[in-house]
Amino acid sequence: MKFAKVVGTVVSTQKDENAEGWKMMIVQPLGLDFKPRGDSMVATDAVGAGEGELVLLTSGSSARQTKVTKNRPCDLVIVAIVDIVEKEGEVIFKKFETKGFD
Amino acid sequence: MKFAKVVGTVVSTQKDENAEGWKMMIVQPLGLDFKPRGDSMVATDAVGAGEGELVLLTSGSSARQTKVTKNRPCDLVIVAIVDIVEKEGEVIFKKFETKGFD
Amino acid sequence: MKFAKVVGTVVSTQKDENAEGWKMMIVQPLGLDFKPRGDSMVATDAVGAGEGELVLLTSGSSARQTKVTKNRPCDLVIVAIVDIVEKEGEVIFKKFETKGFD
Amino acid sequence: MKFAKVVGTVVSTQKDENAEGWKMMIVQPLGLDFKPRGDSMVATDAVGAGEGELVLLTSGSSARQTKVTKNRPCDLVIVAIVDIVEKEGEVIFKKFETKGFD
Amino acid sequence: MKFAKVVGTVVSTQKDENAEGWKMMIVQPLGLDFKPRGDSMVATDAVGAGEGELVLLTSGSSARQTKVTKNRPCDLVIVAIVDIVEKEGEVIFKKFETKGFD
Numbered sequence: 001m002k003f004a005k006v007v008g009t010v011v012s013t014q015k016d017e018n019a020e021g022w023k024m025m026i027v028q029p030l031g032l033d034f035k036p037r038g039d040s041m042v043a044t045d046a047v048g049a050g051e052g053e054l055v056l057l058t059s060g061s062s063a064r065q066t067k068v069t070k071n072r073p074c075d076l077v078i079v080a081i082v083d084i085v086e087k088e089g090e091v092i093f094k095k096f097e098t099k100g101f102d
Numbered sequence: 103m104k105f106a107k108v109v110g111t112v113v114s115t116q117k118d119e120n121a122e123g124w125k126m127m128i129v130q131p132l133g134l135d136f137k138p139r140g141d142s143m144v145a146t147d148a149v150g151a152g153e154g155e156l157v158l159l160t161s162g163s164s165a166r167q168t169k170v171t172k173n174r175p176c177d178l179v180i181v182a183i184v185d186i187v188e189k190e191g192e193v194i195f196k197k198f199e200t201k202g203f204d
Numbered sequence: 205m206k207f208a209k210v211v212g213t214v215v216s217t218q219k220d221e222n223a224e225g226w227k228m229m230i231v232q233p234l235g236l237d238f239k240p241r242g243d244s245m246v247a248t249d250a251v252g253a254g255e256g257e258l259v260l261l262t263s264g265s266s267a268r269q270t271k272v273t274k275n276r277p278c279d280l281v282i283v284a285i286v287d288i289v290e291k292e293g294e295v296i297f298k299k300f301e302t303k304g305f306d
Numbered sequence: 307m308k309f310a311k312v313v314g315t316v317v318s319t320q321k322d323e324n325a326e327g328w329k330m331m332i333v334q335p336l337g338l339d340f341k342p343r344g345d346s347m348v349a350t351d352a353v354g355a356g357e358g359e360l361v362l363l364t365s366g367s368s369a370r371q372t373k374v375t376k377n378r379p380c381d382l383v384i385v386a387i388v389d390i391v392e393k394e395g396e397v398i399f400k401k402f403e404t405k406g407f408d
Numbered sequence: 409m410k411f412a413k414v415v416g417t418v419v420s421t422q423k424d425e426n427a428e429g430w431k432m433m434i435v436q437p438l439g440l441d442f443k444p445r446g447d448s449m450v451a452t453d454a455v456g457a458g459e460g461e462l463v464l465l466t467s468g469s470s471a472r473q474t475k476v477t478k479n480r481p482c483d484l485v486i487v488a489i490v491d492i493v494e495k496e497g498e499v500i501f502k503k504f505e506t507k508g509f510d
Binding site: 007008009010011012013014015016017018019024026039040041042043051060061063064071072073074075076 | 103104105133134139148149150158160161162163164165166167168169179181182183184185186187188189190191194
């Protein structure tokens with residue numbers, strides 16, 4: 001899984017019937033320094049994530065193992081909203097407290 | 103899923119029998135600035151997309167989860183035509199209005 | 205799917221039993237300018253492709269969705285021989301006519 | 307599979323129901339010189355790994371082939387704790403002895 | 409599939425139960441010039457490969473399509489030992505003859 005920040009949304013009326021009802025979020029992958037890595041992508045939301053939150057992305061066929069994405073043409077899903085990240089004994093991210101995140 | 107622009111088509115008469123009847127489009131992956139990222143690829147069209155449109159691509163095994171691509175040797179499919187992209191509260195793409203797209 | 209040119213062959217007598225009977229081709233991925241992109245790889249041939257031809261490659265689990273590769277340890281297959289490539293209204297590749305291809 | 311060092315942990319209360327009960331570790335992929343390669347990622351632990359240990363990561367759909375990750379939205383799992391690495395006849399890593407690892 | 413050279417082995421006693429009994433080899437991916445490309449990885453051996461040999465690697469879910477790796481958390485497998493590589497009509501690798509390989 002990878003860290004990402006939710007930065008926007010996508011609207012599409014003309015889509016595959018198996019993609020109906022999706023909440024599609026724009027997500028910016030992040031490094032462990034919480035700086036952007038690579039390009040933004042579009043992920044299906046399985047957890048009720050909002051803009052500005054730090055989330056975990058699951059990609060590939062494993063992205064279809066949530067209730068929302070089962071048997072759907074989804075290759076990227078938001079599976080978790082991150083509360084705390086600890087690295088080498090130190091808390092480096094805390095929800096509601098770390099600057100730059102909601 | 104990733105953003106891409108439809109830029110062309112591919113014709114092939116000699117192909118695997120499970121690939122018969124495909125509409126194959128050339129797609130150029132785009133960043134969130136709608137500039138090209140990496141090389142063009144070939145995607146199967148599941149939504150009736152046309153040249154010049156902004157679309158969403160699904161890759162890997164999830165590309166086989168549309169009616170058109172079920173059980174077929176397809177690793178990239180157009181699953182949606184994009185209407186609106188919103189980033190950090192601002193609309194950055196609107197179909198029929200944003201320059202450079204049809 | 206990705207564009208590639210067939211550039212060679214591989215022979216192996218000692219292989220997994222599920223890989224018996226494969227025709228293994230060396231393929232060079234190409235950009236839309238038909239110049240090499242990245243390293244050559246080895247693909248199973250599902251369509252009777254020959255050296256010098258422009259082909260389409262399918263990768264990952266979708267590479268197992270041809271009759272030749274079903275249930276086999278294959279992650280890259282030639283699914284189509286390309287006849288015509290059209291980009292933004294212009295034919296940029298035509299089999300038997302475009303230089304550098306057979 | 308790839309080499310990685312366990313460097314931290316992630317806590318998430320709001321996650322997909324299929325992701326409940328996971329022990330999520332931050333892992334830093336390593337080259338064969340045991341120096342970092344690319345960005346840290348988040349892996350599910352299937353073997354009881356601890357911070358500072360050298361482990362092997364399995365990615366993609368194969369990451370769901372452990373008891374802990376079966377049918378779950380997991381695309382990266384720790385499948386082994388490494389004891390010994392031998393390269394060209396020479397031991398280049400030994401658990402409890404190689405500096406920089408626990 | 410990709411070319412690689414077998415360069416070492418990995419020993420692990422503490423691993424997932426579905427990974428028991430694996431022979432894990434360190435493999436260095438190679439270009440068609442047989443020079444290293446990218447970092448070494450760890451592959452399960454399905455063909456009795458030895459150090460110094462040129463082999464073919466299958467990755468992803470297709471890596472589970474050998475008898476040795478069926479239903480196991482394996483994302484990279486050695487599926488073939490290469491005898492001959494021919495490129496544009498010329499033999500560029502021959503087992504037991506090409507320098508730098510056993």
